[in-house]
Every structure is written in structure tokens, then in C-alpha cells.
Amino acid sequence: MNRYISDSAKLGKNVEIGINVVIEDGVEIGDNCLIGHNVVIYSDTVIGDGVRIDANTIIGKRPLSSPRSIFKVADNMNPTRIGKMCQIGANVVIYCQAVIGDNNLIADMATVRENVTVGNLNIIGRNVSIENFVEIGDRNKLETNAYITAYSKVEDYCFVAPCVATSNDNYMARDKERFNHFKGVTIKRGARIGVNVTVLPGKVIGEDSQIAAGALVTKDITPGKLWIGSPAREVKDVAEKQRLENNLDK
Numbered sequence: 001m002n003r004y005i006s007d008s009a010k011l012g013k014n015v016e017i018g019i020n021v022v023i024e025d026g027v028e029i030g031d032n033c034l035i036g037h038n039v040v041i042y043s044d045t046v047i048g049d050g051v052r053i054d055a056n057t058i059i060g061k062r063p064l065s066s067p068r069s070i071f072k073v074a075d076n077m078n079p080t081r082i083g084k085m086c087q088i089g090a091n092v093v094i095y096c097q098a099v100i101g102d103n104n105l106i107a108d109m110a111t112v113r114e115n116v117t118v119g120n121l122n123i124i125g126r127n128v129s130i131e132n133f134v135e136i137g138d139r140n141k142l143e144t145n146a147y148i149t150a151y152s153k154v155e156d157y158c159f160v161a162p163c164v165a166t167s168n169d170n171y172m173a174r175d176k177e178r179f180n181h182f183k184g185v186t187i188k189r190g191a192r193i194g195v196n197v198t199v200l201p202g203k204v205i206g207e208d209s210q211i212a213a214g215a216l217v218t219k220d221i222t223p224g225k226l227w228i229g230s231p232a233r234e235v236k237d238v239a240e241k242q243r244l245e246n247n248l249d250k
Contacts (some may be wrong), residue, residue: 005023017035028047041059045060086104092248127145146164157186
């Protein structure tokens with residue numbers, strides 16, 4: 001069968017491997033994993049037990065760097081680590097120096113950049129992009145086409161609807177002063193962001209707050225409040241039955 005598996009790779013029990021798979025030096029794959037067709041797993045990647053990786057996915061990719069890039073690629077980057085029981089869809093790219101926890105679903109065409117940490121039991125939807133230096137907590141839902149900009153933090157139990165866009169550069173790539181002010185967004189525990197919301201650099205989305213669809217966030221969002229409009233404004237408390245504390249078992 002047409003595949004390459006390095007002699008130094010360590011495969012656990014009951015690992016199924018598709019056609020045209022490349023598994024490089026030092027890779028460790030746990031028990032009961034399923035590796036689809038055309039998957040590439042770069043050197044020293046560690047994959048836990050029970051992980052499914054679908055066709056055409058790349059794990060442990062080294063980032064590119066243009067002479068104009070803000071982020072420079074380090075010579076020695078840590079290998080990717082993926083926890084147990086994760087499901088990783090087709091055409092996903094997960095870069096080196098990313099650490100993925102247990103029981104995550106990373107859907108088709110998603111991208112997880114280098115220097116990203118993802119906790120446990122998250123849903124990362126189709127075509128979601130998570131840029132570098134991002135922290136994702138536990139039990140979050142990032143829906144289709146959401147964009148999480150570099151230097152951001154998403155805590156736990158957050159909901160980010162389809163096509164949400166976040167940003168980190170108020171200077172829009174001009175003026176060297178911008179290098180001193182890059183700042184992503186912070187989405188606090190239980191916050192919910194509606195479809196097509198845009199969040200400007202450095203903004204804090206308060207705990208258990210709610211932002212209505214299509215809003216433009218130009219200010220920090222008050223905890224426990226509903227914000228609407230462009231620019232977004234506070235209108236009322238989040239409904240009691242919608243509060244996180246009343247929905248943790250649902």
C-alpha cells in the first residue's frame with residue numbers, strides 16, 4: 001500500500017491507517033486511532049488514544065514566514081500534541097507548537113495555528129480560523145467561519161456564532177507604532193456572540209454577556225448584559241433563564 005511510516009514512529013494497538021499517509025520520525029499515536037487517506041503527520045507529533053483524523057488533514061505543519069511577516073518562525077518549535085478522543089475532520093491544518101486537549105471536535109477545513117492551546121470538550125466548527133498565540137478554554141462552541149485573531153483568549157462555556165470576526169490591529173498594518181499595541185480580544189466565561197458580529201482590537205466581552213447578531217463592538221461588554229447595534233450599546237440584562245448558571249446541565 002502506498003504510504004510512508006517512519007521506523008521511529010510509535011503506533012499503538014488497533015490503529016487504522018489509510019492510503020497515501022505520511023507519518024514522520026518520532027511520531028507517537030495512541031491506541032484505537034483512525035488515520036484517513038492522504039493525512040500527513042509531521043515529526044514528533046503526539047496523538048492520544050481514540051483519535052480520528054479524516055482525509056487530507058495535516059498535523060504539525062511548520063508555519064511560513066514572509067520577509068514582511070510580523071511573526072518570525074523560531075528555529076526550534078515544539079511538536080503538536082493532540083489529546084485523547086478528539087475528532088479532526090477533513091482538510092484541517094493544525095500547526096506545530098499547538099496543544100489540543102481531550103474530546104475536542106475540530107471540523108472540516110478548520111485551521112489551528114502555532115502557539116495555540118485548546119482545552120477540553122470544545123467544538124471548533126467548519127472553516128474556523130484560530131490564529132497564533134490564542135488560548136481556548138473548555139466547552140466552547142466556535143461556529144462555522146468564525147475568526148479568532150492572534151493574541152486572543154476564550155475562556156469556558158463561550159458561544160461564538162458563524163462569521164464572527166475579531167481583530168487585533170487598530171493601525172491596520174501601517175505605522176510602526178502598531179507593533180507596540182497588538183492586542184486580541186478576551187471572551188470571558190459564558191459569553192455569547194451572535195452571527196456576523198465584529199469585535200475591535202483589545203475588547204473584553206464580559207462574563208455571561210450576550211451580543212446580538214450584526215453588532216459592531218467598539219467598547220468592553222458589560223458582564224451579564226445584552227448589547228445590540230452598530231456601534232453596540234447596552235440595552236438590558238441577559239434573561240434569567242438564559243444565564244449560564246441555569247443551563248450548565250443542559
